[in-house]
Amino acid sequence: MSAMSTGAPVFGTDVPQPVQYGPPGGMMRRLNLVTAVVLGVGCAAIAGFVIDAVVPSTASTATFAPVAPDLIYLGMLAGWVIGFMAGIGAFVGPIRWFMGRDLTHLDAEYMAGKDLGWRRYFKFTTDHKVVGLQYLVVTMFLLGLGGLLAMLIRTELGVTWAEVFSPSFYNSMIGTHGIAMILAMILAVMGPIANFIMPMMIGARDMAFPRLNALSLWLVVVAAVCLVSTLFTGGIQDGWSVYQPLASQGPPAMLGYQMTIIVFAISTGVASINLIVTAVTMRAKGMTWTRTPILVYGVIAAALMGLYAFPFFQYAQIMALTDRIWDTSFFNPLQGGSVWLYENLFWLLGHPEVYVILIPGTAVLFEIMPVFLRKPLFSFNFAVAGIIGVVALSGLVWAHHMYMTGWAPSTNYPFMLSTELISIPVGFLVLVVIGTMWRGLVWTRLPVLAVYAVIFNKMIGGVTGIYLSDVPADQYFHGSVFVVAHFHYMLMGAALFAAMAGLAFYFPKMTGRVLDERTASIGFWTAFVGFQVTFMAMFVAGLQGMPRRVLQFDSLFNAPNQIATVGAYIIGIGMLIFAGAVVYSWSSGDRAPANPFGSKSLEWQTPTPVPLENFAVLPVISERPYTYGVPDPYENVSLNSERKPDAQRVGGSP
Amino acid sequence: MTDVNTKGLEPPDEPEAPTNRPPSMERIRTWLSRPYARGIVILSLIIGVLLLPMAWIVLIPMNVTGAPASEIMVNIEQTVFVFTLVSVPIVSFVYAVLVYSLIKWRGHKGDSIPEDKSPAIRTNTIGVVLWTAVSAGLAFFLVVWGLIELAQITSNSYGTVTADQQPGGEQSIIVNVTGQQWVWTFEYPQHDGVTTDVLYLPKDRAVYFNVTSKDVIHNFWLVELGVKIDANPGAITQTGVTPTKVGSFNLRCAELCGMHHAYMETEVEVMEIESFTSLMREMGGGKTA
Numbered sequence: 001m002s003a004m005s006t007g008a009p010v011f012g013t014d015v016p017q018p019v020q021y022g023p024p025g026g027m028m029r030r031l032n033l034v035t036a037v038v039l040g041v042g043c044a045a046i047a048g049f050v051i052d053a054v055v056p057s058t059a060s061t062a063t064f065a066p067v068a069p070d071l072i073y074l075g076m077l078a079g080w081v082i083g084f085m086a087g088i089g090a091f092v093g094p095i096r097w098f099m100g101r102d103l104t105h106l107d108a109e110y111m112a113g114k115d116l117g118w119r120r121y122f123k124f125t126t127d128h129k130v131v132g133l134q135y136l137v138v139t140m141f142l143l144g145l146g147g148l149l150a151m152l153i154r155t156e157l158g159v160t161w162a163e164v165f166s167p168s169f170y171n172s173m174i175g176t177h178g179i180a181m182i183l184a185m186i187l188a189v190m191g192p193i194a195n196f197i198m199p200m201m202i203g204a205r206d207m208a209f210p211r212l213n214a215l216s217l218w219l220v221v222v223a224a225v226c227l228v229s230t231l232f233t234g235g236i237q238d239g240w241s242v243y244q245p246l247a248s249q250g251p252p253a254m255l256g257y258q259m260t261i262i263v264f265a266i267s268t269g270v271a272s273i274n275l276i277v278t279a280v281t282m283r284a285k286g287m288t289w290t291r292t293p294i295l296v297y298g299v300i301a302a303a304l305m306g307l308y309a310f311p312f313f314q315y316a317q318i319m320a321l322t323d324r325i326w327d328t329s330f331f332n333p334l335q336g337g338s339v340w341l342y343e344n345l346f347w348l349l350g351h352p353e354v355y356v357i358l359i360p361g362t363a364v365l366f367e368i369m370p371v372f373l374r375k376p377l378f379s380f381n382f383a384v385a386g387i388i389g390v391v392a393l394s395g396l397v398w399a400h401h402m403y404m405t406g407w408a409p410s411t412n413y414p415f416m417l418s419t420e421l422i423s424i425p426v427g428f429l430v431l432v433v434i435g436t437m438w439r440g441l442v443w444t445r446l447p448v449l450a451v452y453a454v455i456f457n458k459m460i461g462g463v464t465g466i467y468l469s470d471v472p473a474d475q476y477f478h479g480s481v482f483v484v485a486h487f488h489y490m491l492m493g494a495a496l497f498a499a500m501a502g503l504a505f506y507f508p509k510m511t512g513r514v515l516d517e518r519t520a521s522i523g524f525w526t527a528f529v530g531f532q533v534t535f536m537a538m539f540v541a542g543l544q545g546m547p548r549r550v551l552q553f554d555s556l557f558n559a560p561n562q563i564a565t566v567g568a569y570i571i572g573i574g575m576l577i578f579a580g581a582v583v584y585s586w587s588s589g590d591r592a593p594a595n596p597f598g599s600k601s602l603e604w605q606t607p608t609p610v611p612l613e614n615f616a617v618l619p620v621i622s623e624r625p626y627t628y629g630v631p632d633p634y635e636n637v638s639l640n641s642e643r644k645p646d647a648q649r650v651g652g653s654p
Numbered sequence: 655m656t657d658v659n660t661k662g663l664e665p666p667d668e669p670e671a672p673t674n675r676p677p678s679m680e681r682i683r684t685w686l687s688r689p690y691a692r693g694i695v696i697l698s699l700i701i702g703v704l705l706l707p708m709a710w711i712v713l714i715p716m717n718v719t720g721a722p723a724s725e726i727m728v729n730i731e732q733t734v735f736v737f738t739l740v741s742v743p744i745v746s747f748v749y750a751v752l753v754y755s756l757i758k759w760r761g762h763k764g765d766s767i768p769e770d771k772s773p774a775i776r777t778n779t780i781g782v783v784l785w786t787a788v789s790a791g792l793a794f795f796l797v798v799w800g801l802i803e804l805a806q807i808t809s810n811s812y813g814t815v816t817a818d819q820q821p822g823g824e825q826s827i828i829v830n831v832t833g834q835q836w837v838w839t840f841e842y843p844q845h846d847g848v849t850t851d852v853l854y855l856p857k858d859r860a861v862y863f864n865v866t867s868k869d870v871i872h873n874f875w876l877v878e879l880g881v882k883i884d885a886n887p888g889a890i891t892q893t894g895v896t897p898t899k900v901g902s903f904n905l906r907c908a909e910l911c912g913m914h915h916a917y918m919e920t921e922v923e924v925m926e927i928e929s930f931t932s933l934m935r936e937m938g939g940g941k942t943a
Contacts, residue, residue: 167913239910245887246870246912333888339871340886375772379782404873404908405884406865406891409808413801420797427789434751435781439690440772441761452752459748463741470800472807473733475726475882476716479873479908543715545877547908550916554904556718598767629774634688 018102025110027092033122036087040222043083047075070325073233073252077259081222088218089124093211112210114612124218126210129610131217132196133510136503138220139191140579142184143496145228149177151572154534156551158565160558163551170551172235172253179240179257180227183264185491186306186353187220188499189360194275194299196510200603201293203284203621205613208277212270219267223260230256239549241350244331244342248324255324258317265314272303272310279303284602286621293601293625294383298363301387305352305359305394313349316342340407347398355394357491359387361498362429365451368505369436371599372448376626378435382428389425393418403471404478412471419469426462430455445597446521450501453528457493461486464539482542485535493531500524500578507585508592512609516585523577530570537564600627694747694754701753702746709738719878723899723924726807727880733803740792807880819860821894826860829853833865833872833885835911836918845939853905853922855897856930862894873909876922884909897924 023029051072059067085091096103103111112127113120120130153173156164165173199207207213230236234251247254279300283292319330320342329335331342370377377383399407399415433455442448464486467473477483504524507515541560546553553561595604602621606614676684685691713731722728762768818825830841831853842848853876855861865874867885875882876895883893907918925933 167916171910171913171915237912243871243910246910249870249912333886337888339888373772374768374770376774376776378775379777381777382782404882405871406886406889406893412804416800416804417797420793420800423793423796424786424789427785430748431782431785434748435775435778437751437755437759438775440755440759441768442755442759443762443768444760452756455748455752459745463738463745466737466741466796467734470733470737470796470803472726472730472800472803473737475807476730476734476880478882479875540715543712544718545716545904545906547875547906549910552916596765596767627774628770629772630770632773632775634773 018104020104020106021101024104024106026096026107028089028107028111028124031087031089031092031124032119033088036084036089036218039087040080040084043079043086044076045079047079048072051075069252070255074255074259074321074325077226077229077255080225081259081263084222084225085218090215090218092124108210109612111214112206112612124211124214126206126214127612128195128199128207128210128213129510129614131207131213132192132194134217135187135191135195135220136510138217138224139184139187140582142180142187142224144579146177146181146184147572147575149173149180151568153177154565154568157561158568160553160555160561165551167551168237169235171237171239171549172231174549175236175239175242175257176227176231177240179236179260181491182240182353182357183220183224183227183260185357185495185499186268188357188496189364189502190271190275190299190302190306190356191217191220192510193295193364193499193502193506194302194360197506197603198275198296198299199278199282200606200610200614201601202279202282202287202296203602203615203619204278204282205615205618207274208282209274212274216267216271216274219263219270223263223267226256226260226263230260241346242320243346244320244323244337244339245333247320248332255321258321258324261317262314262321265310265317268306268310272307275299275303276307284619284621288621290380291621291624294366294377294380294387295360295363297384297387298360298366301391302356302360305356305391308395309349309352309356312345316345316349319345340402340405343402343405343407344398347401348395350401351398352394354487354490355390357495359390361454361495361502363387364502364505365454365498366432366436367601368447368501369433369440369451370626370628371505371597371601372443372445373436373440374443374628375436375440376624376628378432378438380624380626383432386425386428386432389428390422393422393425397422400469400474403474416469416471420466423462423466423469430458430462446515446517446524447501447505449521450497450504450524453524454494454498454501457489457497457531461489461494464489476545477542479547480542481538481546481548484548485538485542488531488535488538493535497524497528503582505597507582508596509603509606509608509610511586511589512592513585513589514592514596516581516589519581519584520578523574523579523581525574526577527571527574530567530572530574533567534564534571535567537561537567601625690754690758693758694750697750697754698743698747701749702742705742705746706739708742709735712738719904720901721899722880723878723901723903724880724895724897726895727878729803729807730880733799736799737796740795744789744792821862823860826862827856828862828864829855831863831865831874831885832868833874833907833911833918834868835870836907836914838872838874838905838907838918838920842934842939845934845937848934848937848939850937852920854930854933855922855924856927857897857900857924859927860894860896862892864890864892866890870911871909872907872911872918875906875908876903877906878903879922882908900924900926 052068055068055071057068093103111125113123113125113130116123120127121134125131152165156170195213230253233256234253236242236253236257237250238247242254242257279296319328322328323330323332329337331337331339333339366377366383396418397415399411400419403412433451464482468477468483468486504515504517504520537560541557544556546557592608594606594608602619686695712734716731716734722731820826821828828843830843832839837851840850840853863874865883865885866889867887869887871887872885873882874885879895879897881893881895883891885891901924903922903924905920905922907915911918
């Protein structure tokens, strides 16, 4: 293929092509996860030693806290992030570009993991399918970490007669559980499914910016390690929201949290741009907006929200970091800073992020239902309108988390209005689910049965959300366990179970294996039952007036907490069974057929395992999605007809 | 595909329909005569009746430490009660469809791909309009109810009250609340700055709280009185309440404030004004309010 370097005719003109130096891939051939970890750890160690040598150990801040541990830890974090990214090869592309040595086609193919076999999963691989599976593993790791912490938290709360963990370790468990789960849930659909499935769904060969795709994934890996490192540097003891100025009292682990968020926000920005550009510009010929599957809308919506929301969080953490290291006073009230500034910046992310998690999850349900009910998606326009409505309102509701802060009591009125308005677009999404179920014959497989579980939970989460949106009721519920139960119904009961449904659905396409559905179902429904027990009990404790994030409490709350702990262990068992089914099927399940569910969507028309560029010939779309079903027998007939024939049928059926 | 349930999906074999539009009651009756329609309506009603007691049930744990001790708490419980009632119809309809679908519309089982037998319903104007109207109506009701209740509890706290009930008035008590890791202190400026660590309040007097913090954010939560406001360092937040019941209540910190956040709680003693005044005098507060 050396002819590539001499020029290729495009529209009859010879276009100079980059020259191939050496074997394809160049420097990238030597870089993989091992070099990345070695370089990351090495840079962290060097930075740590240098700062330790330079900073006198007696130096202290204005508040007499020692400076050295903070600086050393920050240097190590920065060294880790930069070293790891260099070692994985994130900077090779830009450097080559600066040197005027663009990637050749062969280089690009090497980077996409062509002929690399299993090794491509441990490299800076640009193929969207590899990135999708890597995201899946990272997400499952974070969910496992968060889940383990959840079990420990519930153990502490269930053992009402003794203190199992020290208060500071308990506090760091709730903080780490919170942020690990939030990050995992942001990734749960937007990572594996949006990266693996969405490009195939729109008939594209890869994402718009494949190298940015790999970059976003490895940034998440780096951030996850920063997060885990906080457990060994004192822990995030201030909840996942790490309100200032409490956080400024915290151990060096706060810097780990801040670095996690700063890096994760870069990843989110990169990934959001990539997903939006891919979905907007790379759809197959003929795929107009009405012919675009609803998951694509969900992904665009979530990416848009992530794009505007994450910078607030990132800035807040950068400001908190400079407050801590360089004694700026953005949030320090003693020096004229404002605690409310932090709360505002935090919740400007915090609420849109809920929809970043929920909208793609809901969109996955919309993809699952037509296939298993053999019926088109009900009212596609309302699904789109619901998604647009949620996106539009998502940025206008953040201060409902601040009703009780005293920040601006008169804004409680407009924020209550905007928050309650959001029930209308969310209602559209429920309508789409109900309408699609309507008279559809259910093919009773796990993905679609999971939809029923999700909607069941979503209604409970929605109704309890109405209480919380209302200022007077929130005056009782704010900061109580009731809030915890409510958002677990939304983020776990709706979003995580939806992501599990999505995994069960796309599993054959993503892994090339058949999921052991029987075992997975046992796990799923065990977790579902445990979930109801746990969080119903927590609703009761919240109604009784139990504040959240406490490790000891009035004996009044003993019974609901012990019940909740039993339920939590049931969830844990169920999740382990589900994860076991996934891991076992992935490693030694049967080979999956290309389209086991008979879906008419584009992604299922590819062979399994999916070849490097997905489609040998790019498809052309000529009809709307979800063309299932037979003509409605009642259409244009029954409304104007006599009652008699129908009445007869009533007699004939129970 | 013998196991596929096709009940209610065969087209009714009947003559061409007349062109005149029947009255709406007739249309509803026609719709109801479909085998599934009546089932879903009945199921909705059953689930609705079963869910209706929830409106009272949610109040039981809320009152576990006694009935509301202030007008604010009465308003809060009213709101929870009404919101539960309002959400019952929608929830029971959605659950009815879920249950009916799982029982009556259960189709194919197993691994083989089923035939397409479901009706290709792309939309339904009546259904969509009805759903939008109902959900918008409910949202509107929630907003209006919420705004009215909020205005009411705001005036209960500090607003349109008589002059002697206003801050500084003859009939009112001011308490300066300070949170710090991990204790609350209460100062009574009208009683020579008596300072306590238990919150003593007189019954039937407007009480105003100036809440602040010495270190980090705390949250001042009088559970049975329905009062909640953050104690922020560097700022004073204000709220108020008129206790209507004598007794001992709970004050808890509702904002994570560090290691011993769980232990940052104390008692609220509401007493008759005479006992309150004499208690203040005992503690060294010479003047009376």
